[in-house]
Amino acid sequence: MEVILxxxxxxxxxTKALDDVELHLKGGEINCLVGENGAGKSTVIKVLAGAHMPDSGEIRIDGKITVLRNPRESQMNKIAVIHQELLLVPEVSVAENIFLGDWPKGKTHFLxxxxxxxKASGILARIGANINPRSIVSSLSTGEQQLVEIAKALSKDIKVLILDEPTASLSEVDANNLLRIVKELKNQGIAVLYVSHRLEEVFAIADKVTVFRDGKYIGCVPGQDATKDEIVKMMVGREAGNIEVRHRVKEKGKKxxxxxxxxxxGMFQDISFDLYEGEVVGLAGLVGAGRTEIVRALxxxxxxDSGEILVNGKxxxxxxxxxxxxxxxxxxxEDRKTxxxxxxxSVEHNIQLGILKKISSYGMIQKKQGRAVVEDYRDKLRIKTVSVETDVxxxxxxxxxxxxxxxxxxxxPRILFLDEPTRGVDVGAREEIHKLIDEAVKNRLAVLLVSSDILELLALSDRIVVLREGQIAGKFNDHKVSKEEVIKLAAN
Ligand SMILES: Nc1ncnc2c1ncn2[C@@H]1O[C@H](COP(=O)(O)OP(=O)(O)OP(=O)(O)O)[C@@H](O)[C@H]1O
Ligand SMILES: [Mg+2]
Structure with missing residues (x-):
């Protein structure tokens, strides 16, 4: 099957989210679509999903001009989409989500x-997901929910599989597992469109890399010829550096x-560690290791159930x-949507939520003062929005x-818990965020960091605590630990 936009x-x-773009998907091929935040990746996916009708342009499926008026028409063309923000029904079971809308019926027509x-178990096993089909979806971690989405897509007969940042909340091991599945599907003749900000994985699987910038098509290069520098340059229109490892030299602050x-x-057991001002402690572990649960409890x-938490000694x-x-x-x-x-x-309201008191006097928000704070962060983080009054x-x-x-x-704050802080953030913006965190830490902020991106964790953390199945598997008290050491401890 061939799909040409x-x-x-x-x-x-x-906003012109897409401006005269093209895209070429072919059976047995993985096309990786990359670009900065707001480049139009999710929008083009929504066009293929039948969620957005384009203003102009054409979609050809096997040579035939096809109009995808709604998601059903996209499905009828055997296109399956896994969106950036998951769309599962949280209150029902994994299996019910996988077969949503077309549940297998028994002889008696009862479910x-x-x-x-x-059947759900079979599909989950096929993608190496160790998830009980009877579990209620809301009880699963984001990473696990991601796997359920994939299982759901695979429950149908599909020719095109589209994944919008599927590994953004997966750990290294889970992500590698997913990449293996995607490659397998490609070998079965499925056309894959794969969106990711993790360039290493793009190079690991891409037959072609397509680049968008500011809603425009910049180019498409064969995967084996593409170099990281070249792709990044196409994405951002300038050269960008790598994540640099930080070496904070400092005397120890207060605990x-x-x-x-x-x-x-059932979540985590016997967790002990401490955090000092002016440092970053990284929590490493696979999906399901209990990282998010610990942070939420703190x-x-x-x-x-038991144990104690001391803040500033109390x-x-x-x-x-x-x-x-x-x-x-x-x-x-971890989950920005929910x-x-x-x-x-508005963007403004969302940023001001935590500082309403600070920017008010006599119960009235000081508009100018509040706006200044928002604009400062919009610029620092390069938040792409028409205005700060835009709906987030x-x-x-x-x-x-x-x-x-x-x-x-x-x-x-004095203590900041970051659960996947750069999830879905592009390479350039990630650097900006790392710099901001680093600056705040130099000003004595204490950070507890959860990140599935092991390179990010290594780059930002002064110390690392590795979790495995709800328990501490080990601690590294300096940043000079290698990626392999951490993964080995987390995965065993
Ligand atoms: N429903 C909408 N209403 C208004 N603007 C929108 C809407 N959807 C997308 N946009 C805008 O279109 C542009 C492209 O957005 P899109 O979600 O396609 O980016 P993206 O490449 O997927 O970015 P990211 O990497 O952050 O996911 C952005 O400027 C965004 O604000
Ligand atoms: Mg997107």
Whole structure:
């Protein structure tokens, strides 16, 4: 099967998201689409998914001009899309999500639950996902939910598979597993469109690399000829550096957080570590290792069963995030859509949420002062938005992530929990974010960092705690540890 897009243009009020782009997908080939945040990647995917009608241009499927008016028409053309923001139904089981809408029926026309679970198990096993089909989706981590999305796509007979940043929240091992699956599907003749900000994986799987910049098609190069420098230059229009490893030379500050024997049954056991001002402690581990759960418990977002938490030497038991915030703690959550953003509200409002008191006097928001803070972060993080009054929902995924981060930084916390802070953020912006974190840490901020991107974790952390299945598998007390050492400990 061959899908060719030509001269596709799509505008939203005020933004030309796609400006005369082309794209070429072919059976048995992986085309990787790359570009900075807001370049138009998700928009072109939504065009192929039948979610957006282009303003102009044509889609040819096997030579025939085809109009995809809605998602159903896209599915009828055997196109499956895994969107950047997951679309599972949180309240029902994994199996029900996989077969959503077309559940296998038994002889009696009643839902054959057993058959459905077995079939779901089979598909999950095929992609190496160790997930119980009976689990309720909301109880799964983002990474696990990602795997369920893939299983869902594979439950149908498909010819084109489109993945929008599928590994953004997966650990190295899980991501490698996914890449293996994608390659396998390609070998079975499926045409794959793959979007990612992780260039290493792009080079590992791409037959072709297509680059968009500011809604425009910049070019398409064969995977084996492409070099990282060349691709980055096409993406950003300038040269960009690598993640540099930090070497913070400093005297030890005050201990701001101490965690002793923290346990939450079924989630994590006997977690002990501490955090000093002016340092970054990285929590490494695979999806399901308990990293997010620990951070949420420390933040008062979830309860725990035993153990103690000391903040600035005082024992604390937060019942609610508001308690933690009052102690100068802030969290950038893993899932920006459900935990991080107030959708339907402006970029400005979202950034100001944590500092309303600070920018108010006598209960009135000081508009000018508040606007200045927002504009400062918009510039520092290069948040791409028509205006700060724009609904945050209409920003691209990576730019939404920057808004969540800006809100936390604006609060000027003493302790910052970062759960996948650069998820879905492009190479250039990632550097900016690393610089901001680094600066804040030099000004004595203490950071607890969770990142599936092992290179990011190594680059930013002064010390690393490795988790495996809810327990501490080991600690590295300096940053000179290698990627391989951490992975080995996390995966065993
Ligand atoms: N529904 C919408 N309403 C208004 N503007 C939109 C809408 N969807 C996308 N845009 C704008 O179109 C541009 C392209 O967005 P898109 O989501 O395609 O970027 P992307 O390349 O996927 O970025 P990222 O890497 O951050 O996911 C952005 O400027 C975005 O703000
Ligand atoms: Mg996107």
């Amino acid at each position: 030509k001269h596709i243009t799509k505008s939203f009020s005020g 054959d639950r057993k058959g459905m679970n077995e 701001v957080l101490e965690v002793n024997h923290l346990t939450s049954r 933040y008062g977002a979830d309860t725990y 024992r604390r038991n937060f019942h609610h995030p508001a308690d933690a915030i009052r102690e100068g703690i802030s969290l950038v959550p 935990q991080g953003l107030v959708l339907g509200q 929902n209409s920003l691209s995924g990576g730019n939404q992530q920057k808004v969540v981060l800006a809100r936390s930084l604006a609060m000027d």
